[in-house]
Amino acid sequence: MCRLALKTASEPFSPFTVLQAMEAMQEGYDGSGLGLLLRGLQFTDYSYKPGDPVFSGIAHTEDALFRLHAFMQNRGFGLKYDHEYEVNFSKIEAKDRHKYILRVYNKPVAWANLSEEEVEYQMMLIRLALRKDGDDHGGDLTVFSFWPDVAMIKEVGWPLGVGEALGLDSHRIKSRICMAQGRQNTNWGINLYACHPFFIQGIATMTNGENTAFIPIKDWLTGKGFPAYVGYQSDSEVFAHILHYVVKQLKLPLEAYKHIITPLKSEELKVHPQGDFLLGLRDACRRLIIDGPNAVIGTLPDETCLLVMDAKKMRPATIGGKPGEWAIASEMCGVDAMIPDRDQSLDFQPMRQHTVIVPPDRQEFKIWSQFDQFHLPQAA
Amino acid sequence: MVSIRSIPSTPSSLTPGDLPWIIEHREDRCTLCGRCTAVCPVYAIKLTYMRQRMPRLVLTSNERGSAFRTFVGIRQKTEIANKCIGCGTCAMVCPNSAIRPVANPMADRFRFQSTVGGEPVKRGGRRNDPAPGLLDKIIFNRISMLTDPALDAGRHEFFLNTLLGRVLSPEEYIRRKMAGEWIPPVREIFPFIIGSMSFGALSPNMWLGLLQGVAYCNEVLGIPVVMATGEGGCPPWVLKSPFLKYIILQIASGYFGWDEIIRAIPDMQCDPAAIEIKYGQGAKPGDGGLLMWFKVSKLIARLRGVPEGVDLPSPPVHQTLYSIEESVMKMIQTMSMAWNFRVPVYPKISGSNSAKSVLNNLVRNPYASGLLIDGIDGGTGAAYNVSMDTMGHPIASNVRDCYLDLCAQGKQNEIPIFAAGGVGKTGNVTQNGMALIMLGASGVHMGKYMMQAAAGCLGSEQNRCNVCNIGICPKGITSQNPKLYRRLDPDQVAQRVVDTFMAIRTEMKKIMAPLGRSQSLPIGMSDAIGISDESAANRLNIKYVC
Incomplete structure (x- = not known):
């Protein structure tokens, strides 16, 4: 059965604290995976500007990472911040993970004249196009979200173990909201x-x-x-x-x-x-x-x-x-x-x-x- | 060459063994009370004098070696008009179990002689195909157990009702509501509907019994059952009664009964449940209604505005019909207008390859409230045998195609599809109905099943009885002859209607609970059904299971 935990706080906190709550509920799930959504982001090494779109996903090959880069560049997105997870790949069950991506972009200049609704629509289309690109290349790019102030991570494995493998225990990322689910x-x-x-x-x-x-x-x-x-x-x-x-x-x-x-x-x-x-x-x-x-x-x-x-x-x-x-x-x-x-x-x-x-x-x-x-x- | 007349063998001469049903009579049990001959609807048996040789030992030469006795016995007639129909009324009235009809196990010769007089066979009933239908083979196999708990059919609260009427898209609904515009009428009804059977086809007692049962279901049990009239109107006292809200009035190509209906509109206490425009019928596609003269009694003649004792064949199409667009627009809009757009109006068509075209037309008509598709296994009170047995389209794939077509357009919640034609043919009424609902129907109509369950109709797909067309129904269900229909007690019919719907309601819960569904009718829940016939599974886009 799935176990769910959400924490929302005015002061940003580390998602690792929510993973510890998942551990408290461990009897109820099989620990087959972890899904995390962070909202209201704060990085220790970067000052995030609200409104900048954040891309979350996994590149399974170098080629996928390259395609992502080219795709975003062609559409006029400027890369502002590339978060490097302190990944310990030996602790990750899946063997086809190349890079966990969390990147902050500048919106293209051409979007300046778009209404808020149009910008939201465009961001959604970008996410869908990237997801399709991954699907078209044998699933080498997994796309979770592309939206301001939102970061997502999904991985197979025991939630606390995944958190440690991704270095979340270093508390370099914090957020005001954290949603976590132990997947079955x-x-x-x-x-x-x-x-x-x-x-x-x-x-x-x-x-x-x-x-x-x-x-x-x-x-x-x-x-x-x-x-x-x-x-x-x-x-x-x-x-x-x-x-x-x-x-x-x-x-x-x-x-x-x-x-x-x-x-x-x-x-x-x-x-x-x-x-x-x-x-x-x-x-x-x-x-x-x-x-x-x-x-x-x-x-x-x-x-x-x-x-x-x-x-x-x-x-x-x-x-x-x-x-x-x-x-x-x-x-x-x-x-x-x-x-x-x-x-x-x-x-x-x-x-x-x-x-x-x-x-x-x-x-x-x-x-x-x-x-x-x-x-x-x-x-x- | 002159034929020999001394041997009575004409081309159409038959013996009892040549007929579809053979009377088995035990003389040793018969008390000659005569009840069987009195009730036989087709006079297939006769009391007759017969002579029997009584052999005895002769000791003197001036006496004859045999004596004869004369006795009264029962024999089966072999004339075409009097062939036994297998109804078994004789067995029902015999106090000594001395008589019963037995199906002829051999291919009867009667079928080759049934056209004597040049008239093809007409009858009532359904397509004579007794095999279990495709619907019977569908099983419900998405069982909730551990990943989601099964529900308790006896204790949980279930929402079993469906919607009859045009439902707007959420965007359009909110827009119109805010602008104060017209919202199409929608009825919340029980998804098993008593299908159209006309007041002329059914006897007054049958009709009254159905209506009483329906009223009880609604008012006492809270099961919002509705019934459809079929062509031929409705008795004036019903039109002006509060029971009209349980009735779907049908208008068909003969427009029979509509004078009375239109005249009654100012006096109506409530609106009818809906208006059904019949363009076609599953049992006899391409044919209009056919009320034969036997059944056009004084009352029926008055309701329909015709002389007594004349055949009433409705035309195959509405006389106003020029094109589908025009017909749909004109008729649906006119009927909507008659009740000031407060009553859902929907067409009924026979199952057909062209059903999707009709549906797509309705999708674009803002007043169309649904589509009823009647499949090949639908019943009727009178039709040519050839129409009934060979014309039409099975309902399952027809409904499925239409539903998937609506899904592709995102309109499946807007135009409800109702299915009819063979629902409950083998007795599995709830299973058949729920299978159709999960294939995409919003509800099902059942006519023949109601006659069988509520009034004991004797008809079967072995061509038993099936004489509804000539008004001699031995149970009094489809007769206008008071001597016959007084056999039927409306109160008992009402009781059986109620029994039937209570049982269907419980069975629906017993199907829905293990599927984990209780909050809404599982329309289009195709992941819950499977069939062990691979081609059918592919055709219906459901799971093949073995």
């Missing part, structure tokens, strides 16, 4: 793209449990024709894409995500203050209803964090912490390991109707219930 390839072949967290245009989610409604959801998302609704090496990838669809495409508030993946029953909607709108929304987004059992943990570009459950609530997850520092984990011991000095009595496990939201100021987390009204900009 439940029913898919070993494939780094099948590893959580999943990333699309700054939005990331990770999930435990299997998504039984995967195929109909995948079919529907694929049919939207949006270039980044591809991949699906894991059934959990659709959770990230649904969140993206709700927030970026439909431009609905974050609260609507819960209404789309686990809508209320007809009789509950009949007495809901926004029942009329929500009933129609449920019908229109019917193919995006998840059937669990899943707990979905996500983060947004503005550093908002969220936690939701499927309607049957058959997967655990807990949030706990203190102002300025919150942890979400699939096991309580994970929360304990990340933030031991908190008031445990304030820990919260969401019920089927809840969305837990940690806003960017991190002063407190919000428990929003589906039965409550939420703000819709112009509608209903």
